[in-house]
Amino acid sequence: xxxxxxxxxxxxxxxxxxxxxxxxxxxxxxxxxxxxxxxxxxxxxxxxxxxxxxxxxxxxxxxxxxxxxxxxxxxxxxxxxxxxxxxxxxxxxxxxxxxxxxxxxxxxxxxxxxxxxxxxxxxxxxxxxxxxxxxxxxxxxxxxxxxxxxxxxxxxxxxxxxxxxxxxxxxxxxxxxxxxxxxxxxxxxxxxxxxxxxxxxxxxxxxxxxxxxxxxxxxxxxxxxxxxxxxxxxxxxxxxxxxxxxxxxxxxxxxxxxxxxxxxxxxxxxxxxxxxxxxxxxxxxxxxxxxxxxxxxxxxxxxxxxxxxxxxxxxxxxxxxxxx
Amino acid sequence: xxxxxxxxxxxxxxxxxxxxxxxxxxxxxxxxxxxxxxxxxxxxxxxxxxxxxxxxxxxxxxxxxxxxxxxxxxxxxxxxxxxxxxxxxxxxxxxxxxxxxxxxxxxxxxxxxxxxxxxxxxxxxxxxxxxxxxxxxxxxxxxxxxxxxxxxxxxxxxxxxxxxxxxxxxxxxxxxxxxxxxxxxxxxxxxxxxxxxxxxxxxxxxxxxxxxxxxxxxxxxxxxxxxxxxxxxxxxxxxxxxxxxxxxxxxxxxxxxxxxxxxxxxxxxxxxxxxxxxxxxxxxxxxxxxxxxxxxxxxxxxxxxxxxxxxxxxxxxxxxxxxxxxxxxxxxxxxxxxxxxxxxxxxxxxxxxxxxxxxxxxxxxxxxxxxxxxxxxxxxxxxxxxxxxxxxxxxxxxxxxxxxxxxxxxxxxxxxxxxxxxxxxxxxxxxxxxxxxxxxxxxxxxxxxxxxxxxxxxxxxxxxxxxxxxxxxxxxxxxxxxxxxxxxxxxxxxxxxxxxxxxxxxxxxxxxxxxxxxxxxxxxxxxxxxxxxxxxxxxxxxxxxxxxxxxxxxxxxxxxxxxxxxxxxxxxxxxxxxxxxxxxxxxxxxxxxxxxxxxxxxxxxxxxxxxxxxxxxxxxxxxxxxxxx
Numbered sequence: 001x002x003x004x005x006x007x008x009x010x011x012x013x014x015x016x017x018x019x020x021x022x023x024x025x026x027x028x029x030x031x032x033x034x035x036x037x038x039x040x041x042x043x044x045x046x047x048x049x050x051x052x053x054x055x056x057x058x059x060x061x062x063x064x065x066x067x068x069x070x071x072x073x074x075x076x077x078x079x080x081x082x083x084x085x086x087x088x089x090x091x092x093x094x095x096x097x098x099x100x101x102x103x104x105x106x107x108x109x110x111x112x113x114x115x116x117x118x119x120x121x122x123x124x125x126x127x128x129x130x131x132x133x134x135x136x137x138x139x140x141x142x143x144x145x146x147x148x149x150x151x152x153x154x155x156x157x158x159x160x161x162x163x164x165x166x167x168x169x170x171x172x173x174x175x176x177x178x179x180x181x182x183x184x185x186x187x188x189x190x191x192x193x194x195x196x197x198x199x200x201x202x203x204x205x206x207x208x209x210x211x212x213x214x215x216x217x218x219x220x221x222x223x224x225x226x227x228x229x230x231x232x233x234x235x236x237x238x239x240x241x242x243x244x245x246x247x248x249x250x251x252x253x254x255x256x257x258x259x260x261x262x263x264x265x266x267x268x269x270x271x272x273x274x275x276x277x278x279x280x281x282x283x284x285x286x287x288x289x290x291x292x293x294x295x296x297x298x299x300x301x302x303x304x305x306x307x308x309x310x311x312x313x314x315x316x317x318x319x320x321x322x323x324x
Numbered sequence: 325x326x327x328x329x330x331x332x333x334x335x336x337x338x339x340x341x342x343x344x345x346x347x348x349x350x351x352x353x354x355x356x357x358x359x360x361x362x363x364x365x366x367x368x369x370x371x372x373x374x375x376x377x378x379x380x381x382x383x384x385x386x387x388x389x390x391x392x393x394x395x396x397x398x399x400x401x402x403x404x405x406x407x408x409x410x411x412x413x414x415x416x417x418x419x420x421x422x423x424x425x426x427x428x429x430x431x432x433x434x435x436x437x438x439x440x441x442x443x444x445x446x447x448x449x450x451x452x453x454x455x456x457x458x459x460x461x462x463x464x465x466x467x468x469x470x471x472x473x474x475x476x477x478x479x480x481x482x483x484x485x486x487x488x489x490x491x492x493x494x495x496x497x498x499x500x501x502x503x504x505x506x507x508x509x510x511x512x513x514x515x516x517x518x519x520x521x522x523x524x525x526x527x528x529x530x531x532x533x534x535x536x537x538x539x540x541x542x543x544x545x546x547x548x549x550x551x552x553x554x555x556x557x558x559x560x561x562x563x564x565x566x567x568x569x570x571x572x573x574x575x576x577x578x579x580x581x582x583x584x585x586x587x588x589x590x591x592x593x594x595x596x597x598x599x600x601x602x603x604x605x606x607x608x609x610x611x612x613x614x615x616x617x618x619x620x621x622x623x624x625x626x627x628x629x630x631x632x633x634x635x636x637x638x639x640x641x642x643x644x645x646x647x648x649x650x651x652x653x654x655x656x657x658x659x660x661x662x663x664x665x666x667x668x669x670x671x672x673x674x675x676x677x678x679x680x681x682x683x684x685x686x687x688x689x690x691x692x693x694x695x696x697x698x699x700x701x702x703x704x705x706x707x708x709x710x711x712x713x714x715x716x717x718x719x720x721x722x723x724x725x726x727x728x729x730x731x732x733x734x735x736x737x738x739x740x741x742x743x744x745x746x747x748x749x750x751x752x753x754x755x756x757x758x759x760x761x762x763x764x765x766x767x768x769x770x771x772x773x774x775x776x777x778x779x780x781x782x783x784x785x786x787x788x789x790x791x792x793x794x795x796x797x798x799x800x801x802x803x804x805x806x807x808x809x810x811x812x813x814x815x816x817x818x819x820x821x822x823x824x825x826x827x828x829x830x831x832x833x834x835x836x837x838x839x840x841x842x843x844x845x846x847x848x849x850x851x852x853x854x855x856x857x858x859x860x861x862x863x864x865x866x867x868x869x870x871x872x873x874x875x876x877x878x879x880x881x882x883x884x885x886x887x888x889x890x891x892x893x894x895x896x897x898x899x900x901x902x903x904x905x906x907x908x909x910x911x912x913x914x915x916x917x918x919x920x921x922x923x924x925x926x927x928x929x930x931x932x933x934x935x936x937x938x939x940x941x942x943x944x945x946x947x948x949x950x951x952x953x
Contacts, residue, residue, distance in 0.1 A: 102496055242891070
């Protein structure tokens with residue numbers, strides 16, 4: 001298999017530079033040299049809590065935000081560094097938004113919304129567009145009479161299907177799903193996740209699923225990357241990351257999920273606060289919350305190291321065996 | 325905008341009687357003014373010194389004549405036409421130029437925004453009328469130049485207004501989506517931004533057009549606008565002013581016309597604003613009252629008091645226009661001292677409205693409590709007077725809401741807010757209140773409370789803010805805390821801590837907790853009993869382990885299956901097809917029947933009531949699942 005997406009040392013810094021009066025503007029490293037590859041047809045789940053940089057990463061991948069460093073290679077084509085070609089970008093990678101309703105322009109009909117990528121990315125004529133829209137609507141299980149209605153007439157689940165249809169319109173290779181179900185009720189959440197799984201098979205798609213919900217990520221992902229404070233702290237096959245987490249943060253994340261039949265955890269982690277982004281620690285960002293912390297953790301930043309096949313961890317003292 | 329929208333707009337506009345009146349008057353004035361060439365009028369500029377200063381109602385001169393003997397009626401109608409044209413075109417030009425500037429500044433942001441807006445600021449730094457006078461002084465007097473002056477003076481108003489709105493819209497997700505659809509900047513401005521800004525432009529225009537007619541009249545009054553013999557309302561007023569004592573009608577006639585025009589435009593403008601503003605569309609022009617409106621028959625007397633809090637047959641409706649949304653229909657709840665009751669349901673199931681109804685906190689209008697009682701130790705809270713209710717709110721019963729960032733006041737430190745919460749209910753000295761506040765922060769395990777108490781909400785993380793809300797809820801030693809999705813907005817690791825804290829506080833202080841959530845995991849970890857809500861009714865209630873292990877209602881069972889559970893790997897999830905019913909058109913029978921896979925004909929008829937499965941477990945279903953399931 002060939003990697004359909006390759007990300008090398010991608011980083012994003014907000015702020016920085018100097019103000020008009022020469023005062024340095026404080027900078028925030030939202031994403032710090034993220035590197036990973038995604039194989040064709042695979043789903044990579046990216047998990048992290050608020051402020052970990054997962055949305056920044058997603059927006060860079062689809063070209064909504066220019067990266068500060070690193071590059072993105074989609075199907076062998078390097079995207080960054082070249083003059084930005086929005087059309088080429090849009091035909092390779094698309095995006096499904098977190099808030100389904102606000103991602104639809106309230107003053108346009110659904111048909112106008114879905115037509116936009118067909119006109120601007122695919123250059124289709126009217127007859128071809130009509131056929132394609134009908135096909136798209138069938139594939140996301142929506143009735144065609146919805147096409148001439150306005151977004152406010154739809155429920156969250158229906159609106160998210162429309163968002164998915166729009167992302168599919170340009171027949172992209174990769175779809176970035178940014179918290180696609182977090183705004184939906186559980187009963188609808190399952191419908192949308194199942195639909196996404198069907199579409200992946202039908203159109204041979206590659207997904208990047210970004211979510212804060214470990215259970216959602218687990219249900220649909222082949223591989224999982226865990227993001228903390230702008231860096232990937234652990235990446236590997238879904239099963240291996242979830243059943244035998246090596247990084248203490250992944251372990252904390254997993255044990256915090258409230259579950260039927262699991263007692264409330266009185267976890268060791270008391271502060272739960274991220275380090276100050278304007279003044280990041282020199283060592284591991286998780287050190288202050290980590291129960292396995294040692295002297296060297298506070299000095300240098302651990303890099304991702306592979307310890308078993310396809311499972312990498314950025315930790316000096318990873319968890320050895322599965323904790324009970 | 326589609327046809328239905330336009331119709332709705334007109335209906336809303338004319339619901340406001342004054343706006344309708346303004347519209348009618350304005351249309352009348354415009355029709356007469358623009359029909360001037362067709363009307364049998366005298367030549368407005370024809371002087372007849374013999375007939376000077378005739379009084380109104382003179383034969384042949386309905387409104388009399390001016391100091392040169394010109395017919396006032398003719399001058400008034402022609403002058404009105406001129407004034408309207410100048411005023412309307414000035415505001416159109418100002419709106420177009422100002423909106424373009426505002427949209428460009430707001431959309432592109434950064435340097436461009438800075439440069440443009442500083443220029444606009446400079447224009448605004450001059451007093452209004454002085455700037456207009458200066459412009460006319462430079463260009464020379466004349467009607468067209470007065471139009472330029474009024475336009476330029478009004479551009480900043482539009483630019484600033486529209487820029488603000490554009491900034492908000494530019495950061496909405498649909499603009500990102502348009503970019504990903506391959507649209508360029510200008511196309512996005514044209515097809516995504518403009519349609520959403522247009523209502524604001526219309527509102528801004530409708531509220532300024534009257535003002536601009538006045539300004540043009542003002543310049544003409546000073547002799548800088550229309551030049552003799554051409555008449556507009558301002559110059560007529562200016563000419564009449566000199567004869568105010570001897571021939572008052574020469575100035576009163578144009579004065580009254582200016583009054584009528586500006587008045588009708590302003591009335592109409594207010595109406596347009598109200599009709600287009602989405603917040604006012606729902607008819608909620610009034611401020612919600614402090615207690616939910618009550619519209620129920622006198623409740624039965626309480627039987628024996630058994631529980632701390634008893635809710636009996638609660639019905640809360642939202643009445644919007646001629647639609648009635650039955651948010652809560654017939655909820656019964658009991659909460660004992662020290663017990664934790666979980667209310668679980670999807671959005672729109674009525675769980676939050678139930679919680680808010682308990683202390684009359686549902687916004688009214690549109691909320692109405694149609695039936696039911698809420699008894700705290702046997703005393704009905706819904707019929708209590710406002711002072712009693714106020715002392716119970718935040719006193720014996722307190723609330724914790726979902727988003728601490730919007731429940732905490734951003735401009736007061738958390739200490740001040742905690743002290744206020746204490747002060748509202750108990751008379752204590754300042755020092756005493758401060759030490760109690762610090763103590764509260766300690767109880768919710770905020771590190772270093774003495775220093776933290778001076779922090780403002782934005783200086784704390786989400787988890788810390790929610791701890792502060794919990795501290796506030798604890799301030800007056802409540803018997804019951806109602807927590808409405810208190811951890812939904814938090815990260816899982818933080819959620820785990822808040823849940824642990826709530827659980828500990830409850831055991832420590834013998835608190836009763838009503839915990840509202842959509843998450844079965846949370847309920848399982850925290851609650852003694854749970855009530856599952858669907859379409860405004862409790863469809864199943866019982867001890868937590870009974871309901872979760874042996875759900876009787878098909879909805880409960882399938883909802884539990886929907887939730888992806890960690891540790892079970894990649895798989896297909898069970899989904900419930902269909903959508904929850906619309907609350908304004910609930911059908912008879914079981915509300916879940918259309919989505920239920922074991923529903924039979926009987927499920928679509930009659931009212932279902934809760935029936936017991938065991939002593940503690942009851943279900944609202946004709947064909948409950950076998951307990952072995």
